[in-house]
Amino acid sequence: MDLQSLPVKDGFRLRGEAVTRLETFVDAAFAFAVTLLAVSFESVPGTFAELMDAMRRVPAFVAGFAMLATFWAAHNRFSRRFGLEDGPVMLLSLALVAIVLVYIFPLRILMAGMVSFFTGGWAPGALDIDTVGDLRAVYCIYGAGFLAMNGLFVALNQHALRKADLLQLDAGEREWTRAERNSYLILGSSALLSIVLALALPMRGDWQKAAPGLAYALLSFVMPLFGVLSARTYRSVLAGQATPVPAPAPAS
Secondary structure: OOHHHOOEEOOEEOOOOOOOHHHHHHHHHHHHHHHHHHHHHOOOOOOHHHHHHHHHOHHHHHHHHHHHHHHHHHHHHHHHHHOOOOHHHHHHHHHHHHHHHHHHHHHHHHHHHHHHHHOOOOOOOOOOOOOHHHHHHHHHHHHHHHHHHHHHHHHHHHHHHHOHHHHOOOHHHHHHHHHHHHHHHHHHHHHHHHHHHHHHOOOOOHHHHHHHHHHHHHHHHHHHHHHHHHHHHHHHHHHOOOOOOOOOOOOO
């Protein structure tokens, strides 16, 4: 592989420029998941009241779509950076497809519930939850899916690090791959915290019932801080390279 001829994006020489059949399959699975997410609208509105009810569901759809888009972009970024399609990558990618097609249902439910909570019931929920046990189960199912998806990206980036010599990753590329892997470890940790809160809290008040979902809100503070620290470490690694490459944006 002539690395000097490869295009560079976000500090990485793009070893996987061509879209493979595996990527096409993953893309199709995510597109189908978005379709399932949109099914929450159920039917085309026939009256103004039905139109307004559909519009109240839009924020939850947008939140769920953004979540799916983040994971899709992560797989696309991995494919472009490393161009790997060996056995482990194929297995992990197929596992991602299977999980996302199941994860879409708790994603719809939890996003609708969170938007309904923050809008004081203006946005409708997606599921009638009658008991505390049901609420705990929803949080745990969603958390397990979120944890599993982030765990797959931890495994993908760890696999790329194991192939670092074969891929001829330079010091900066290796460092940013480690940062990418660690970012998914942090994201997965938020799911573990949510599951623990869901199982441990007595769920007596509204805020206790919302706390497992709010565990994910901590990421809005933790991830930017992690991005700043990772970028600082990356720049120090680049300073020791003979031929530096452009610094990427902070991991997300």
